[in-house]
Amino acid sequence: MILIDGKKAAAELREELKKEVIELKAKYNKVPGLTVILIGDMTPSQIYVRNKEKFANEVGLKSEVIKYPDTVEEKTVLEKIEELNKDETVSGILVQLPLPKHIDKQKVIETIIPSKDVDGFHPMNVGNLSSGYESSVPCTPLGCYLLIKKIEPNLNGKKAVIVGRSNLNGKPMMQLLLKENCTVTITHSKTKDLKLECLEADIIVAAVGIPELVKGDWVKKDTIVIDVGINKTDKGIVGDVAFEEVSKNAKALTPVPGGVGPMTIACLLKNTVECFKRSQI
Ligand code: NAP
Secondary structure (H helix, E strand, C coil): CEECCHHHHHHHHHHHHHHHHHHHHHHHCCCCEEEEEEECCCHHHHHHHHHHHHHHHHCCCEEEEEEECCCCCHHHHHHHHHHHHHCCCCCEEEECCCCCCCCCHHHHHHHCCHHHECCCCCHHHHHHHHHCCCCCCCHHHHHHHHHHHHHCCCCCCCEEEEECCCCCCHHHHHHHHHHCCCEEEEECCCCCCHHHHHHCCCEEEECCCCCCCECHHHCCCCCEEEECCCEEECCEEECCECHHHHHCCCCEECCCCCCHHHHHHHHHHHHHHHHHHHHCC
């Protein structure tokens, strides 16, 4: 079984981006800029943002974090986004989720100009992705896609089963694999026989939020299994896939942690560089 090393893949991607940023600087005399807005003091969000900033600096991006207390008015945040939309030194804008209840998440997402939407959540980017046009792609499914392609460059005709249909993970994952000519089944909480669906898959992507839902006897030999889940349990952090059992059958499997997680941040940096390049045309 191939243990898919997300940390290594993310480090390689960052190294490629670092070289690309040097080239872009030589060509345009400026570097891509990423601005992250962090509202409130939730610990996981603070850790994510700190890591985003650290890696953005590592690849040579201009990185900025704007912090607000969780009492900030929605209007203040929207005005700041409008200002960043017009700022030519900012290539990508990300508002760290979740947001305090009094701030309308969708309004925030839709205020970010689609060309700077590095999360790929704006309806314009969602629509472009589903139509097969150029767009920012949400970072976690993009990371999963790149890991799958490392194992199997030609996905033509492969049967992919995605467990979970969230806008963040399952749906964009479906679009990416469809574009690669996979036959895609997307499953959810009302799916009648999840085991049967998974047993047909050449590729399984699990993005559910239920610890170790996907069992060893759900996976046929030669299946690539990507585990997006991050679940806190008494055993520590586990994924949505029963790692020990599935590793006996699968062709390749991502660990949790150290699989999809590191690729998510690397893909955010990639999206920032892509937004910058599109803005220079
Ligand atoms: P979400 O928005 O809660 O969506 C979960 C999906 O799973 C829903 O579509 C739900 O179906 C489906 N589901 C629930 N129970 C199911 C069952 N028994 N069988 C089949 N499907 C079922 O979750 P998310 O935001 O996509 O996140 C999923 C997991 O990924 C979480 O553990 C999260 O922490 C993790 N995550 C990891 C990263 C990373 O960087 N590694 C990034 C983001 C999220 P319905 O639509 O029918 O309710």
